[in-house]
Amino acid sequence: MMMCGLFGSLASYVERDKLVDELAKANTVRGNRGFGIVRWSPMHCEVIRHIGPWQHDHLEPAPVILGHVRAPTGGEDGLQSTHPFETPEFLLAHNGILLNADNIAPSMAYSGNPVDSMALVHGIDRALRSGSSVPDAIAGTAASLDGQQACWLWHKREAALYLWRVMSTLFWAESDRSRFVFSSVSYGPANKPVDQGKVFRITPDVPRPVVVADFEFYSPYME
Incomplete structure (x- = not known):
């Protein structure tokens, strides 16, 4: 089953090379029905969503660029x-398919046909508002949802990136300690698989992944 692709770059400086565009193009084998970009700098955060295949002219340089290419497994096109998907605290992109998203989805505010990925960001946001820390909110929500998931989540208030996965592929680069790069497909320096069942936090000032939570998970695709 074709799903989606995640990719991104995070550093303390503005990166002007072509790697992120190359990662986006490499990930279009996983989805070309739409794409989204988050571009962040200390003074500005921009979110772009577009229907159709990846277009590199949307990619202006920024210290943090997070992307998603879509091959829908549900929801409207x-x-x-x-x-x-966005809440007041978070921006989240997901690759995978969730089998019990309805456990969370009925409490969400949306118009039109919901996408299972919305259960992740709204579940995390609800847990945060109930008093959980961001890592615990992510771990608790991820553990409650069966199926496949690889996610990036940008926490606006703390300007931090969180990554985790269950079954769905996700790779990162180890070689450059001044810049963090990740991708759903193994490409260039992004070739080390991300450990499953762990929540990683990365910030632009120290762009190295740190484990901040663990969670148990279940996927029937593993059987």
């Missing part, structure tokens, strides 16, 4: 179903 429109901008409201295009990642990333």
Whole structure:
């Protein structure tokens, strides 16, 4: 089953090379029905969503660029179903399919046909508002949802990136300690698989992954 692709770069400086565009193009084998980009700098955060295949002219340099290309497994084929999904605290993109998203989805505010990925960001947001820390909110929500998931989540208030996965592929680069790069497909320096069942936190000032939570997970695809 074709799913989606995640990719991104995070550093303390503005990166002007072509690697992120190359990662985006490499990930289009996983999805070309739509794409979303988060571009962040200390003074500005921009979110772009577009229907159709990846277009590199949307990619202006920034210290943090997070992307998603979409091959829908559910939901409507429109901008409201295009990642990333947003709450006041978070932006989230997901690759995979969730089998019990309805456990969370009925409490969400949306118009139109919901996408299973919305259960992740709204579940995490609800847990945070209930008093959990961000790592615990992610771990608890991820553990409660069966199926496949690889996610990036941008926490706006702390300007931090969180990554985790269950079954769905996700790779990162180890070689450059001044810049963090990740991708759903193994490409260039992004060739080390991300450990499953762990939540990693990365910040632009120290762009190295740190484990901040663990969670148990279940996927029938593993049987």
